[in-house]
Amino acid sequence: MQKVKFYSGKEIPLELHKVRVVQKLHLRPIERRLDALKEAGFNTFRLSTLDVFLDMLTDSGTNAMSDNQVAAMFQADDAYAGSQSFIKLQAAVEDVLGKKYLLPVHQGRAAENIIGRTYIKKGSVVPMNYHFTTTLAHILENGGSIVELLYPDALKLQSDNPFKGNINIEKLEECLIEHGENVPFIRMEASTNLIGGQPFSMKNLMDVRVIADKYNKMLVLDASLIGENAYLIKQREEQWKENSMGDILKAMTGLADLVYFSARKLSSSRGGGICTNQKSIYNKMEALIPLYEGFLTYGGISVREIEAMAVGLRETLDESMISQSPNFIKHFVDRLDNLGIPVVTPAGVLGCHVDAMQFCDHIPQNEYPAGALAAAFYLISGVRGMERGTVSSVRDENGVELMADVELVRLAIPRRVFTLSQIEYAIDRLTWLYENRNLIGGLRFTYEPPVLRFFMGGLEPTSDWPSKLLYKFRQDFGDSL
Numbered sequence: 001m002q003k004v005k006f007y008s009g010k011e012i013p014l015e016l017h018k019v020r021v022v023q024k025l026h027l028r029p030i031e032r033r034l035d036a037l038k039e040a041g042f043n044t045f046r047l048s049t050l051d052v053f054l055d056m057l058t059d060s061g062t063n064a065m066s067d068n069q070v071a072a073m074f075q076a077d078d079a080y081a082g083s084q085s086f087i088k089l090q091a092a093v094e095d096v097l098g099k100k101y102l103l104p105v106h107q108g109r110a111a112e113n114i115i116g117r118t119y120i121k122k123g124s125v126v127p128m129n130y131h132f133t134t135t136l137a138h139i140l141e142n143g144g145s146i147v148e149l150l151y152p153d154a155l156k157l158q159s160d161n162p163f164k165g166n167i168n169i170e171k172l173e174e175c176l177i178e179h180g181e182n183v184p185f186i187r188m189e190a191s192t193n194l195i196g197g198q199p200f201s202m203k204n205l206m207d208v209r210v211i212a213d214k215y216n217k218m219l220v221l222d223a224s225l226i227g228e229n230a231y232l233i234k235q236r237e238e239q240w241k242e243n244s245m246g247d248i249l250k251a252m253t254g255l256a257d258l259v260y261f262s263a264r265k266l267s268s269s270r271g272g273g274i275c276t277n278q279k280s281i282y283n284k285m286e287a288l289i290p291l292y293e294g295f296l297t298y299g300g301i302s303v304r305e306i307e308a309m310a311v312g313l314r315e316t317l318d319e320s321m322i323s324q325s326p327n328f329i330k331h332f333v334d335r336l337d338n339l340g341i342p343v344v345t346p347a348g349v350l351g352c353h354v355d356a357m358q359f360c361d362h363i364p365q366n367e368y369p370a371g372a373l374a375a376a377f378y379l380i381s382g383v384r385g386m387e388r389g390t391v392s393s394v395r396d397e398n399g400v401e402l403m404a405d406v407e408l409v410r411l412a413i414p415r416r417v418f419t420l421s422q423i424e425y426a427i428d429r430l431t432w433l434y435e436n437r438n439l440i441g442g443l444r445f446t447y448e449p450p451v452l453r454f455f456m457g458g459l460e461p462t463s464d465w466p467s468k469l470l471y472k473f474r475q476d477f478g479d480s481l
């Protein structure tokens, strides 16, 4: 795609779409935000959107749809079985992802449930580049475990490695030799979500395929964030510069035996899917879809969303559409990086990731620096980010905290949702918070659910630091919202 150059020489991401439907936002006073935080147990998941200004919690199910997606929703074929909407989706999956057989599921983790129940048993070991929260939960739930095989610099947060999501090929081979028959499949996650939305290279995926063939293992691709991974391959991997998005996507999925995705991200709609070209893989899972999801032609997804998925998948091929989010994220990350604020570099996909371990280097990891930073940032800005650190981790069987590799606050940039001035506002408030970072204190759990505790868990500050932060805000910003 040709780039638009500015006469000023500035690099500014330019929106190649216009706004036609808007939703009013709520920027409440900081005093109300402090009350809201207390009501939410200092967990940004539990905030009401009436108290949130910019919702950067997630890019899941929060992306803007195109006019063509919305239009398609009105043509949905309401039928329990044999819906034409599903036929359209099947065709889009085949055209875009190159897979003939499609099992619809209501979202990404539902695919993980079906795959987990089918392939994971007690003692199973799944090698992968990196886990996602729900992936790990489903593998553990079925008695398996995971091995994460990154190259050493992948967890170095500030780096210029363009492909920090690459799996360590040598370690992968060692792992397959060590665990042999206990490995049901190799899992590759496009744009490793939890370590900053970092992509893998095509070369790396090709190398995985060679190993998978050598040891006769199935290769499973989590394609939830594949569109942006493909775009970054085009940007960063010389050999693929001249290829279309369609070529790159098909080359990626063509290397995998089984591909699954969350349509809450890929295709900017809601739903999910498991797809393959091997009838035997399809047959193994087929019976579980009506049991857990719905009939095979809707899988728990509304037919309207299935129409939107079909159109959204095809739009993934449009570079001016798929580039919007990575380009906005790059602007966000580069601006913060230039201001000296610790963020994960290079810019990845799905959002900007602030390194809480550096930002709040005075908060010990067992007081959840990323959780504290997410709460503090919401308090002083109304911007809701998400903790991706030890709160999102788990305890071992003895109840001992397993400290996360990284403590990140993810500021997600849903696709085509925010304007550049809103990004500038987030940068401005984050800069202020960085200057006042010593006022931020730790958190501790008051309510800790046993599974996926980060969603509904409740915490409290270890001191009255939130009031001190509020006081300083009022001193510096007067009566500003």
Ligand SMILES: *Cc1c(COP(=O)(O)O)cnc(C)c1O
Binding pocket: 060, 107, 108, 109, 110, 132, 134, 135, 189, 190, 193, 222, 224, 225, 261, 262, 263, 264, 265, 271, 272
């Ligand atoms: C979001 C996500 C999932 C889970 O998808 P849901 O639709 O939220 O259930 C799985 N894998 C990755 C990489 C994701 O980003």
